[in-house]
Amino acid sequence: MKHIIMVMLMVFAFAKAYSQGPPITADKPIMLGGGSFTMKTLTEIRNTERGTIVYAPVMLHYLPTKNSLVALHIPYTSYNFNDIDGSGLADMKIMGKYQFYRNDGTGKTFRMVAKTLQTLPTGKEIDVMDISTGKYAGYYGIVAGLETLKYGISTEIGYNWMPDGTLDEFRTKLGFGLPLLKPQYPNKQLNLYFEYNSVWLHERDWYQLLYSQGIQYAGKNITYDLAVQLPLVQEIDAGRALNYSVFVGTRYTF
Template identity: 80%
Template sequence: MRYKYWYCLVLFLLIGRINAQGPPITADKPIMLGGGSFTTKTLVEIRNTERGTFTYIPVMLHFLPTSNSLVALHLPYLGYDFDNGSDGSGLADIKIMGKYQFLRKDGTGKTFRMVAKTLQTLPTGEELDIVDISTGKYAGYFGIVAGYESLKYGISNEVGYNWMPNGTLDELRYKLGFGLPLLKPQYPNKQLNLYFEYTNSWFTSRDWYQLLYAQGIQYARKNITFDLAVQVPLVNDVDNGRKLNYSIFLGTRYTF
């Protein structure tokens, strides 16, 4: 299983360049780049739970046909190591995302935007029952993302429902994130940003509830950006043996 960490490092370095501040780390925001732009990025998650440790490495390809629309393909690799002794690696659930920005209000040094979002999860991974990573079952997520961003701070909200018709992981989801820049805007680009992000998940079929908090930091220097976040549970009302201990996120992206 050691080679999966080398794969993670190589992928992280290959696409580690960017020409602007990235989005929130575990949340989302409705700010879009110009039409015709293309982004490759990754957000590696090392998730430690009572069941074992899972390393999720997605290659994410995002394209903006217009300035208010986005389509994306997420191709994920998964390495898993269960505490019962079983381990392995391979393809996780592939995801296809679409966004459409339907509201935009700009002011001096600030903007408010809203987008409709869908995320279609294809059952390409093993049936490991790893939430949002490898379930081996189709799921369709439909939500709304709203965000306000200024030179002083940013706020993002997302609410949506993840529907799994042939499984038991239907989820009502609400995310809230705050971004705080620590440096004044400058050129060439140099940024240091803090992120404070909350994820509420109600798994309606299983009667589970989780409230997760992620503390993140983002560094941007000219065209290079790196993300780091640690996520821990504040409320962990799920079955014994299934609780999250923590997750570590490493992210980067390149836009052209």
């Protein structure tokens, strides 16, 4: 519990700052113009004490207006655990965002969005957080951030409710972005990301604080992402502990 309080204080302390380009393992309050589509994927290779799982979603994001977003995530997964192995469709997800606050300044913008993520029980019941539980879940949170020409920080806080399971969780995220290239036209960016993810599953008395180090190349309307995620704190059953995750992704906006 003390770890949750610490991370929540960090989130609110830094709720006035955001990164260059879209973050990798975190989320963003920055939205493109209304009527735009983004096709993206972010494959995760997650190695745990239980075994290894690969999660490969195809995600389509659409902005009906300049301050709203809807998305559909269709994921494929393959897993090789100590007790089970297989492959197939994981839990599909439907996401919605609404930007309710925006304050633009010279070379910077601060924004806040309300976010929901509805997880549909289309995957097998293999009890893997955020991937395949075979149970419905509804996430509700707030994403905030400030993006400037020199740096950025994003924050998120929310709750994931699983009425028929034991994976209810308080979730907080904190991400820092650092551009390595000067702003230029046509757009070309090389960004470093430093991202933290805190998860407290109070029904199981599990807690994780994870750190991700990522790099991103963005050119015009396409980006390429690479990140490695490691545990900083784990209070979780020994057989379920995370060793590391590797994220590889790309996104295309049109």
